[in-house]
Amino acid sequence: MDILITTGVLGLALIVLLGGGLWISVTLMAVGYLAIDVFSPAPAGSLLATTVWDHSWGWALTALPLFVWMGEILFRSRLSEDMFSGLAPWVDRLPGSLLHVNIVGCGVMAAVAGSSSVTCATVGRMSLPELQRRGYNETMAIGTLAGSGTLGLLIPPSIMMIVYGISAQQSISRLFIAGIVPGLLIMALFMGYVMIWSAFNRGAVPPADEPLPLMEKLRRSRRLIPILMLIAGVIGSIYGGYATPTEAATLGVFGALGLAWVTGALSWQSFTQSLMAAMRTSCMITAIILGAAFLSVGMAFLGIPAALAAWVSGLGLSPGMLLVLLTLIYMVLGCFLEGASMIVLTTSVALPMVVGAGFDPIWFGIYLILVVEMAQLTPPVGFNLFVLHGMSGRDMWTVTKASLPFFGLLVVGVALCAMFPGIVTYLPNLMLAR
Structure with a gap:
């Protein structure tokens, strides 16, 4: 009963502080301090200092600002302008035609930005006006962007994978490799749905343009191809064992700077803007990691994780039902965080709990990121919905309704990864075997 009351008090404090607008990182540290100082005899101040220090100098953490900076550099290049013209000739003949630009474009941008909202905003900035000008169904254009924007969390190099790897003390390299096949699976589900939808709504898709010869397609993609090669080089160096994530991120930053210089997008202003934006994002995420680490120490001192694990174990849930329960919990959390x-x-x-139920921690990391992707499409804090609400000028209900089919496809993706865990674990296990 004592542990239940303590958990309730800490949960209430967390909700009140977050609801009051306090920074998330400060809230987590404050609740952790409350847990240790009030409910245990341990020295809260000393534990705060040692926890923050221990979790702030890890080598794995250095990959975070570098990958963020790489994305910020390319975000300020001509990538968004080149995206539509470079991809359109390759997908124009598919059923659904240029709607696939949103999906493939978000997949490419996801590998650059590592952020869902940035991916959605960058691709949508060019594709939404163009699709509207050509007469494409607006609901489908918004829906494909909302759904595909979530790929920013899943396709490596993903910032969320680095966050999970640090929090769970798992290999970031293996997480990056594990995200490749699920990312391609989600893209395939989205593209398949667009093809089926277009078959039943032929009048909603304008006729395709005249086919272009191969050399003309390559000419229009000339600025996009080097970026794809840079992404492949970064991920390939990690998969091949030639570089750690931090070393690959360093190569990515130099490659992004080189591409921005060659295309004329690199200036002192763009350089400093990208550096400052990367610093702000990295500091925010790092502060949240440190706050959560201290809160975890506080909960461990009180025995809360063990008590919750024992409670869940006492329910006698099967592994499948445990996943269903966790998914529902994350869906609720996604409405507020x-x-x-x-x-x-x-x-x-x-x-x-999930490791005790027999799940691989690498698999759970990808599952968790997929569920967080779903939360990007749930109001009231679905960030992709906010981005598209602002870009399209449509009300939140219209944007939410347009994204519902893609939310359902993400649920299908989670179910497939749960039923066939090899979708996630095959490549990282192959990497480990090598």
């Missing part, structure tokens, strides 16, 4: 906060706040509690 953004992705990084959800991951760092729950990993210390959820991971021992």
Whole structure:
């Protein structure tokens, strides 16, 4: 009963502080301090200092600002302008025609930005006006962007994978490799749905343009191809064992700077803007990680994770039902928290339960990111919905309704990964075997 009352008090404090607008990182540290100082005899100040220090100098953490900076550099290049013209000739003949530009474009941008909202905004900035000008169904154009924007969390190099890897003490390299096949699976589900939808709604898709010869397609993609090669080089160096994530991120930054210079997008202003934006994002995420680490220490001192694990174990849930329960919990959390906060706040509690149920922690990381993707499409804090609400000028209900089919496809993706865990684990296990 004491542990239940303590958990309730800490949960209430967390809700009140977050609801009052306090920064998430400060809230997590404050609740952790309350847990230790009030409910245990341990020295809260000393534990705060040692926890923050221990979790702030890890080598794995250095990959975070570098990958964020790489994305910020390319975000300020001509990537968004080149996206539509470079991809359109390759997907124009598919059923659904240029709607696939949203899906493939978000897949490419996801590998650059590592962020869902940035991916959605960058691709939508060019594709939405163009699709509207050509007479495409607006609901479908918005829906494909909302759904595909979530790929920013899943396709490596993903910032959320780095956050999970640090929180769960798992290999970031293996997480990057594990995200490749699920990312392609989600893209295939989205593209398949668009093809089926277009077959039943032929009048909603304008006729395709005249086919272009191969050399003309390559000419129009000339600025996009080097970026694809850079992404392939970064991920390939990790998969081949030639570089750690931090070393690959460093190569990515130099490659992004080189591409921006060659295309004329690199200036002192764009350089400093990208550096400052990367610093702000990295500091925010790092602060959340440190706050969550201290809160986890506080909960461990009180025995809360063990008590929750024992409670769940006492329910006698099968592994499948445990996943269903966790998915529902994450869906509720996704209505109030953004992705990084959800991951760092729950990993210390959820991971021992799922590992005890026989799940691979690498698999659970990808599952968790998929569920966080789903939360990007749930009001009231679905960030992709906010982005498209602002870009399209449509009300939130219209944007939410347009995204519902793609939310359902994400549920299908989660179910497939749960039924066939090899979708996630095959490549990282192959990498480990090598």
